[in-house]
Amino acid sequence: MSFSSKVRKSLSLEDSGYSGLVLEKLSSSRIQIGDTISVTKDGVEHTGVLMPRSQVGSDSIHVVIKLTSGYNIGIRMSQETVVHRIKPRGRRQAAPTETRIETEGLPHISILSTGGTIASKVDYRTGAVNPALTAQDLYDTVPELQNYANVHAKVLMSVLSENIRPTDWTKIARAIALEIESGADGVVIAHGTDTLGFTAAALSFALRSLPVPVVLVGSQRSSDRPSSDSAMNLTGAVTLAARANAAEVMVLMHAEIGDSYLHAHRGTRVRKLHTSRRDAFQSVNSRPLFRVTETEIVELNPPLLRRELERKLVLKPKFEEKVALVKTYPGVEHSLLDHLIDTGYRGFIIEGTGLGHAPDSLQSSVKRAIDAGVVVAMTSQCIFGRTDLNVYRSGVELLAAGVIPCEDMLPETALVKLMWSLANSKDGDAAKSLLLTPIAGEIDMRSEESEYITRFGGV
Amino acid sequence: MSFSSKVRKSLSLEDSGYSGLVLEKLSSSRIQIGDTISVTKDGVEHTGVLMPRSQVGSDSIHVVIKLTSGYNIGIRMSQETVVHRIKPRGRRQAAPTETRIETEGLPHISILSTGGTIASKVDYRTGAVNPALTAQDLYDTVPELQNYANVHAKVLMSVLSENIRPTDWTKIARAIALEIESGADGVVIAHGTDTLGFTAAALSFALRSLPVPVVLVGSQRSSDRPSSDSAMNLTGAVTLAARANAAEVMVLMHAEIGDSYLHAHRGTRVRKLHTSRRDAFQSVNSRPLFRVTETEIVELNPPLLRRELERKLVLKPKFEEKVALVKTYPGVEHSLLDHLIDTGYRGFIIEGTGLGHAPDSLQSSVKRAIDAGVVVAMTSQCIFGRTDLNVYRSGVELLAAGVIPCEDMLPETALVKLMWSLANSKDGDAAKSLLLTPIAGEIDMRSEESEYITRFGGV
Numbered sequence: 001m002s003f004s005s006k007v008r009k010s011l012s013l014e015d016s017g018y019s020g021l022v023l024e025k026l027s028s029s030r031i032q033i034g035d036t037i038s039v040t041k042d043g044v045e046h047t048g049v050l051m052p053r054s055q056v057g058s059d060s061i062h063v064v065i066k067l068t069s070g071y072n073i074g075i076r077m078s079q080e081t082v083v084h085r086i087k088p089r090g091r092r093q094a095a096p097t098e099t100r101i102e103t104e105g106l107p108h109i110s111i112l113s114t115g116g117t118i119a120s121k122v123d124y125r126t127g128a129v130n131p132a133l134t135a136q137d138l139y140d141t142v143p144e145l146q147n148y149a150n151v152h153a154k155v156l157m158s159v160l161s162e163n164i165r166p167t168d169w170t171k172i173a174r175a176i177a178l179e180i181e182s183g184a185d186g187v188v189i190a191h192g193t194d195t196l197g198f199t200a201a202a203l204s205f206a207l208r209s210l211p212v213p214v215v216l217v218g219s220q221r222s223s224d225r226p227s228s229d230s231a232m233n234l235t236g237a238v239t240l241a242a243r244a245n246a247a248e249v250m251v252l253m254h255a256e257i258g259d260s261y262l263h264a265h266r267g268t269r270v271r272k273l274h275t276s277r278r279d280a281f282q283s284v285n286s287r288p289l290f291r292v293t294e295t296e297i298v299e300l301n302p303p304l305l306r307r308e309l310e311r312k313l314v315l316k317p318k319f320e321e322k323v324a325l326v327k328t329y330p331g332v333e334h335s336l337l338d339h340l341i342d343t344g345y346r347g348f349i350i351e352g353t354g355l356g357h358a359p360d361s362l363q364s365s366v367k368r369a370i371d372a373g374v375v376v377a378m379t380s381q382c383i384f385g386r387t388d389l390n391v392y393r394s395g396v397e398l399l400a401a402g403v404i405p406c407e408d409m410l411p412e413t414a415l416v417k418l419m420w421s422l423a424n425s426k427d428g429d430a431a432k433s434l435l436l437t438p439i440a441g442e443i444d445m446r447s448e449e450s451e452y453i454t455r456f457g458g459v
Numbered sequence: 460m461s462f463s464s465k466v467r468k469s470l471s472l473e474d475s476g477y478s479g480l481v482l483e484k485l486s487s488s489r490i491q492i493g494d495t496i497s498v499t500k501d502g503v504e505h506t507g508v509l510m511p512r513s514q515v516g517s518d519s520i521h522v523v524i525k526l527t528s529g530y531n532i533g534i535r536m537s538q539e540t541v542v543h544r545i546k547p548r549g550r551r552q553a554a555p556t557e558t559r560i561e562t563e564g565l566p567h568i569s570i571l572s573t574g575g576t577i578a579s580k581v582d583y584r585t586g587a588v589n590p591a592l593t594a595q596d597l598y599d600t601v602p603e604l605q606n607y608a609n610v611h612a613k614v615l616m617s618v619l620s621e622n623i624r625p626t627d628w629t630k631i632a633r634a635i636a637l638e639i640e641s642g643a644d645g646v647v648i649a650h651g652t653d654t655l656g657f658t659a660a661a662l663s664f665a666l667r668s669l670p671v672p673v674v675l676v677g678s679q680r681s682s683d684r685p686s687s688d689s690a691m692n693l694t695g696a697v698t699l700a701a702r703a704n705a706a707e708v709m710v711l712m713h714a715e716i717g718d719s720y721l722h723a724h725r726g727t728r729v730r731k732l733h734t735s736r737r738d739a740f741q742s743v744n745s746r747p748l749f750r751v752t753e754t755e756i757v758e759l760n761p762p763l764l765r766r767e768l769e770r771k772l773v774l775k776p777k778f779e780e781k782v783a784l785v786k787t788y789p790g791v792e793h794s795l796l797d798h799l800i801d802t803g804y805r806g807f808i809i810e811g812t813g814l815g816h817a818p819d820s821l822q823s824s825v826k827r828a829i830d831a832g833v834v835v836a837m838t839s840q841c842i843f844g845r846t847d848l849n850v851y852r853s854g855v856e857l858l859a860a861g862v863i864p865c866e867d868m869l870p871e872t873a874l875v876k877l878m879w880s881l882a883n884s885k886d887g888d889a890a891k892s893l894l895l896t897p898i899a900g901e902i903d904m905r906s907e908e909s910e911y912i913t914r915f916g917g918v
Contacts, residue, residue, distance in 0.1 A: 160816070160851060160852065160853055161812070161813075162787075162811070162812050162813065162816035162817065162818055162819075162853050163818050163819050163820075163853070164789050165789055165790055165818075166789055166790045168789075169789075192813075193813060194812035194813035194816055195788075195789055195812055198788065198789050199789075257908075272812075272813065272841050273841055273842060273843055273911075274841050274842075274843040274844040274908070274911055275813060275814050275815070275839050275841045275843070275844030275845060275846065275847070276814065276844050276845070276847070276908060277843075277844065277908050277911055280841065280843075280844070319790075321790045323790070324791075324795070325786060325788045325791075326786075327784055327785075327786045327810065328621075329654075329657065329784045329871065329874055330623050330624055330625055330627075330628075330654055330657050330658075331624055331625045331778075331780045331782070331878070332783075332784075333802075335798075335802060336783070336795075336798070336799075339794075339795070339798040340795075343792075343794060351786065352621070353620070353621050353653035353654055353731075354620075354621065354651075354652060354653035354731065354734060355734050355735065356734070357619070357621035357653055358621065359621055359622050359624075360621075360622050361622075380734050382731050382732055382733050382734045382739065383732060383733075383842070384732055384733040384734070384736075384739075385733040385734030385735050385736065385739070386734055386735070387734065388734070388735070392619060393619065394619055394621050394622070412788065415788055419790070449716075449733070449735060449736050452732075452733055452736055
C-alpha cells in the first residue's frame, strides 16, 4: 500500500462504480453522487438520492437511488430512460440527528457521533466528508448489528477532531452520562482520529465510577474506499460495548494492516502513532485490554468490570483550558514559558528529552512559573518508557525546583489530566497531588519496559 | 528488567564490587570510588585512584587502583594492610583532552567526545556522571579496538545532551571537518542520547559531500552498570567507522534488548523512542542502513558510498536559532504563535495531528506569520507516516495559506533542516524550497507505510 493514494473530497461517478451507459447519462446531466434525481422509465418516475455502487458490486446498466423510505433501489437503464437532477445542490440536506431501532431482549447501545472519517460514510448527499451518522445509515452499512444490539444513534456534533476543544470533552461526557442514566448497556463514540486519544483520556477522567463500557472508535480510511476500516471498527465497537465485561473508556481500532482483528486500548494509554495506517493506534507502556475478532473478545489485560448493581456514574466533566503542552528542543527559548506565565496559564506539561530533561536555559523560567503557582510537570518526548528525574543533574535540579515527574504517563494524557486536575481541585497543591494519583489506569509506578515493541508484532 | 532500577549519582563501594574485608577497610577510612588512596602492604606503599570492580569480577580480598602510569593493579589485602585517602575530594582532576595511539596499516578513526552517559565510564575520580573520554580510557574498556583501528580520541566538550544548542552542532561539524581534512578514515561522535537524534540530523545537513562515515554513538546505561551498552555500542561505532563502505552520518545503538546486534540508522531518520531501553533508537519511515554484530556488518538499506578519490568535504555548519517547534493539542492558543512572530522568529515547524492538521483557531496566526515572512511547515505528532494536506478541509486551508507539508520528515529533523535552510538561503522563499529538497535521505516522496512496525520486531 503506497502513501500516494488519496481520499477524494468529492466522490466521482467513476469511483462510485458507475460505467458505460449509466455513467454517460449521469455525466451528461451533470449529476453527482448525493444529488436528488428523477429517473423515468417505462412511464414510471422514481425519485431519490444517487448512491455510489462501489460497495454493492457494479455493472454498466443499473443506477442505484435511495428512496425517501430509506430503501435503496436499482433501476435498469436503457437509452430511453430519462434522468435529471431535481434539487439544487450546494445546501446540504439536514440529516436526522437521532434515530432509534428496538429489538426486545438485546442490549441497548448508544452511538454518539462527533464527526470525523468514521461518520462520513453516510453523507452521500454531498459526496464530501461531512460528519453524520444515523442508526439507519449504520444498519445500511452493517445489517448484522441488528442481531446483537438495539442501537440508539445520535449526532452529537459534527467536528473534524483537530478542532475538538476541552469544552467539547465536557459536552461529550455529559451526553454519555445521559445515555447511561437512560439505561444504555454501553456507549460508542464515533470520533475523528486526529485527537481521538486526547478525548479518550478526557472521558476516562470525567466519567468516574463508570458502570458500563464506553468505546471510542474512528476510521483511518473513509468508507468510500475499498480499504476502509469503518465498517469493521464500528461493528467491533458495538459488539464490544454490548458484550465486553469492562467498565472502562476504551479505543477500538484495527490492530494490524489486514482485517483479522482489532485492539481495544485503555483510554489513557493509547496514541495515534501513524498518520495513515489502519493500525495507527497503539497502546503505550501498557497492553491493550482486548483483542476483538468477528467471533470473539479475548482479554489481554484485566479491565475494570461492569457494575451491574451499582450503576451510579459520577460525572466530573470540567477541564481547565489554561494548560500548555511544551515540547523542548535544542535552542528552545525560555521566553516561551515566560509568555505563558504572563498570560495566566495555570499549568505546563513539559515534553522533555530522555528521562525527562529540559535545557538549563529553561530552568529560571520553570522556577518563576512554580513560584507564581503554575503547576509544572514533566513527561518525555520519547513517548515510550517512564520519566526518572533522579538519574542526572538536570533532572535533580528540576525536581528540586518543584517539577512533578509524570512517571509513565503519555504526554497527551498528562496534559488532559492536568487540565482535569486543576478544574477539580481547590488549589494548585491539591491539583499536583491529584495529577500523581492513579485515576483511570493512566499511571503505574512499576510498569515494565517490555511494553514497548511486543505490541507492534501483534499480541 | 524493571523501571525501578536507578543509576546512582555516586557509585557506592558495594555496587562497585567490593565486599568483606576490603569493603570494611575502605568504608572505615571513608574512602569512595575515585579517591586517590595509599595502600601499604608488607612495607610497600602503592598509590592510585580507587577503581570499581564490577566489570572485572569480584572477590572480598582484592582492591584495584589505577596507577599514575595508567595501569590498574589489584592488591590482595589482609588485616594488616594499611589504607588511607591521600588527596582531598571535591575537585575533579582534569582529564587529558586529547590522546593518540598508532598502529601502522590500520584505518585512522577519530573519536570526538561531547559528553553524556557514553563518556561517563572513565570518570572514576569522582564517581559522578561527568563526561570525559580519552583513547587510554577507551582502550582500558575495550582493548580489542587496537586490533582494527588507530584511534585518535579528543574531548570536544562536556555537555549533557539536553543542553546541546545549535551552536554546538556548528562546533561539532567543524571539528569533524578538521579530522577528515587531517586524514581520518571515519569519525565517531560520543554524545548523550537525549538529543542525539537532533545532532545526527544537524550533522547530516552540515557535512555536504561527506567522504567517510560519521557515526554518532551513545549509551542508555552507564558503564558502571552490569547492563551497560557502552562498550558494545562504542566498539561497534569504531568498527563501523573503520570498515563500512558508507559516507553518511549514522547513529549506532542497540537494536534489541540483548547484546546480539546493533542498528546503524540514517542520521535524519532516527528517533529516541524509549526513555530507558537499550534499543530506544529506531528508524522512522525508513529501514536502518546496517545491522552490526561482533563479526559482521550487514547492509539493510543502500547507503551513500565512501568517496576515496574525492575527499573534499563541503562544510555548511550554520543554523538559524530563531525557529520553533510547536506541538498542537486541544485548546492550544494562537497567542503562542503570535508571541513567536512578535519576538522575531523566522520559522515554525508545527507538529500537528494526523495527516498534518492544526485547529482552526490557529489559522489566523499561521496566515499572519506567513504574511510576515515566517516559514511555516507542517509535520505530524503521529511520528510515523507522512503528512498529506490534500485530504481534509483543514489541510487544504493550511496549504492555501502557504504552509509547507514536510512529507515524511520527522518533526525533529524538519526543525533542524529549517534552521539549516534559513541559515543557508538568501531569503525565505529559497529556504522553503531548500526545505523540500532532499539533502541527506531525510525526505522521500514515496516512502512506504510498511516502515512502521516491521522495524520493531528486528529486521
